[in-house]
Amino acid sequence: MSQRIYLTDPTCEQFAGKVVSRREEDGSWWLELDRTCFYVEGGGQPSDAGTIGAANVLRVFEHEGHVWHVVDRPVPENDVIGRVNMAVRHDYSVQHTGQHILSQAYWRLFAAATSSFHLTDKSVSIDLSLGDMTEAQIAAGEALANEIIRRGLPIGTSFHDDRETLPEELRKSPVVKGPIRLVSVGDFDMCPCGGTHVATTAEVQFIKVLATERTRGRTRVIFVCGERALREYARRIASDNVLAQMLSAPYAEQPEAIERLLTTEKELRRERTRLSRELMEYRAVSASPHSTFTWGTYFEFPEWNEEMDDAKYLLAAISRMRRPAVAVLVMPQDPARIFISSSSALEAGAMLRQLYAKYDGKGGGNAHAAQGSLPAAQVQDALETLRETLSQ
Ligand SMILES: [Zn+2]
Structure with a gap:
């Protein structure tokens, strides 16, 4: 060994x-x-x-x-x-020591035991055995941990061969075989641990809880200590400054500014829908037919580069306002999207299925509306086939 x-x-x-x-x-x-x-x-x-x-x-x-x-x-x-690499070691030791302090804080205040600890080069978290911790409780644990950090308590290590004589105040029971290594944070915390720690709590500098997640009767507390906390703070300030410029609003007024933007955006969207429907109805009334047959009128929009919702609304409006009518619209990407509407005796879905018997594509629909896709190279040919069918 x-x-x-x-x-x-x-x-x-x-x-x-x-x-x-x-x-x-x-x-x-x-x-x-x-x-x-x-x-x-x-x-x-x-x-x-x-x-x-x-x-x-x-x-x-x-x-x-x-x-x-x-x-x-x-x-x-x-x-x-x-x-x-002592820089990496020191960072891990700072986060790990911070974890001892925070775990003891939640244990003392709320009897919330730490059931697991996870540290990577990017994140630190503990899982607490209480599932319904409030924001106030999380903040109280963080405040106590920071108070302990400011006291500059020494971190001590001791080895114990005899399990029977372990101190009673241990935060958790040892799980390893052989001699037990106990790590203490002044007289605040003591627990068995094989990890690396700093010499005094002052080296942890401070602890900041970033987020909590509640899962299956546990609360996960995600936090940062020391230099990591400072870097996190710097990142957030940089982000706030960008937002302050974009929104022309200082930090404290940003939530309100964003809410105003979202409300305006919602109103604009609603207004846009209303206007585009009005426009589609106008276009449905004024559209020139491609052909007029004994059964009704045929409309064709072979290159639609506008919104899909508008396309559907336009076809429905033609069906309603120019009946009996068949209208076909193609969005020219590859595969092309094809939309058919009908207010005649000819069924839209049946017309599309007829095309699929001859061309490659997929889609479906009912008597009044159908939609699907076609390889772009087959669109012209398919439209010709459709016109021929409609003329018979
Ligand atoms: Zn430890």
Whole structure:
């Protein structure tokens, strides 16, 4: 079993180790070392990044009692130097320590236990065992956590061989075999943990809850700590500034400005529908027939580049105002869309089915309206076939 240096010395950045075993798996290289200061993924925290020799460490995980370092190229030497990327480690440690504090805050205030913790390079969240937490409760936990952070309490680590003598105030029970590592946040929190942490709560700087999600009797709290929180703040300010310019409204007035825009847009849409219907009715009355037959009038719109809703409304208006009539409209994309309406004895659906017996396409409809598609190359031919049918 590799010695895990980070458990006792979280500041260790570089170490000399020996390769005790190697594997090659699907184009990646696995190394087992006699000792490592790379954090081994687990407990919701990803593994550390860094290098072993000239290779980049992609992932460190435990499998069947062995700690494997997945690297991006072969490492031929047996004596190697490992270097941990301390910027990534520090960020993970800040988020993880923040999680201890926030979890204890919700536990103290509302007896909401943390059932899981998830940390990636982009997001941090905990799942709380209470499903109906209010916004006020979430905010109260965040406020208590920030108060603890400001006190600059020391983070302590201790090892315990005897389970019987573990302190009573533990926030959760240990799940691992062997010696228990306890991590304490001053006298505020104590729990078994194998992760990496900062030295004092002051390094967490502050915690900000970004969102909550309620699922299956649990509340997921998504949050950020330290530098991540500052970056998040900077991103949101940049976005607010763009919005302020676009809306000509300062931050506090933006929701109102957007609501006004949405209301105006809705009214404009409604007005546009009313006007376009009026226009389609005018066009239905004034449209020149393509042909006039004994059974009625035939209208054709072979290249419709306007809205589809308007097309349908126009055909329905022709059926209503120029009866008995058949109207055909084609939207010339590929495949072309074809619409047929009828207020004559000829059924629109039957006409379309007749076309499909001869051409490739799909669609359907009833006696009054039908719609479908046709390959663009067949449209002219299909329209001719249709005219011929109508003339007989
Ligand atoms: Zn921890």
